[in-house]
Amino acid sequence: xxxxxxxxxxxxxxINYKHGKTSCKCPYCDSVIKISMSAEDLDxxxxxxxxxxxENAKKTYLAKLKRWQTIKYVSMVLCVVIGFxxxxxxxxxxMSTISGFPVIVLLFGGGPxxxxxxxxxxxxxxxxxxxxxxxxxxxxxxxxVIGMLLLGGxxxxxxxxxxxxxxxxGSSVASVVFEMSQGR
Numbered sequence: 001x002x003x004x005x006x007x008x009x010x011x012x013x014x015i016n017y018k019h020g021k022t023s024c025k026c027p028y029c030d031s032v033i034k035i036s037m038s039a040e041d042l043d044x045x046x047x048x049x050x051x052x053x054x055e056n057a058k059k060t061y062l063a064k065l066k067r068w069q070t071i072k073y074v075s076m077v078l079c080v081v082i083g084f085x086x087x088x089x090x091x092x093x094x095m096s097t098i099s100g101f102p103v104i105v106l107l108f109g110g111g112p113x114x115x116x117x118x119x120x121x122x123x124x125x126x127x128x129x130x131x132x133x134x135x136x137x138x139x140x141x142x143x144x145v146i147g148m149l150l151l152g153g154x155x156x157x158x159x160x161x162x163x164x165x166x167x168x169x170g171s172s173v174a175s176v177v178f179e180m181s182q183g184r
Contacts, residue, residue, distance in 0.1 A: 008028045009033065064119035065103075068135060071117055076148045079106060083152020103149060110145030111138045112117075125147045 004083050004115070005016045013028035023034050055180070118135035 005026075006033075006035075007067075038165075054124045054128070058125045061119060061121050061125065062133065065133065065135060068118050072114060072136070072144075075114055076144060079110070079145055079148035080152035082106065083149040083154075084156040084159075085152075086149075087153035087156025088158075089156075106145050106149060110149075111140075111142030114141045115144070 004018075004180070005014055005015070008015050008026040008029060008031060010031045011026065011029040013026055015024055015026050015033070016034065017024040017179050021035055022037075023032055025032050088099060115138040121129055121134065
């Protein structure tokens with residue numbers, strides 16, 4: 001708090017008082033002096049209240065953003081798992097049909113669905129946020145969801161491909177290389 005000073009109207013002694021006080025006592029003559037706030041003082045008080053409100057709003061918003069980011073990361077793992085199940089499922093099976101529905105929903109609605117859970121920053125702090133303190137855009141979330149689904153699908157296909165290559169060794173790359181080295 002800033003200390004201000006003035007002269008006592010009774011004894012002309014120097015009086016120091018804290019900003020925002022409405023009265024003070026002269027240390028020399030014990031006179032109680034009422035202090036009226038100037039326009040600058042009123043502006044300063046309003047600025048301090050606005051600053052405190054903005055700080056509280058930012059803390060609340062960042063807590064909500066952290067919870068939303070947890071939801072986003074769990075959703076990313078879920079997308080990989082759904083993509084894996086879809087990629088691993090044999091073609092024309094009921095497992096492929098069952099896992100295909102969530103894939104379609106996530107492909108077309110994953111970005112907007114995730115973005116709908118994102119907190120909206122209050123207007124009082126909107127210009128004071130860094131890019132890391134803002135939720136991802138709907139377009140970025142589309143990319144994340146699609147990328148995670150594709151990653152899971154590729155992993156599922158790779159796992160499925162390994163098990164099917166054991167059954168069909170005539171078409172594997174290793175058998176072709178072996179046959180070429182034998183001169184066939």
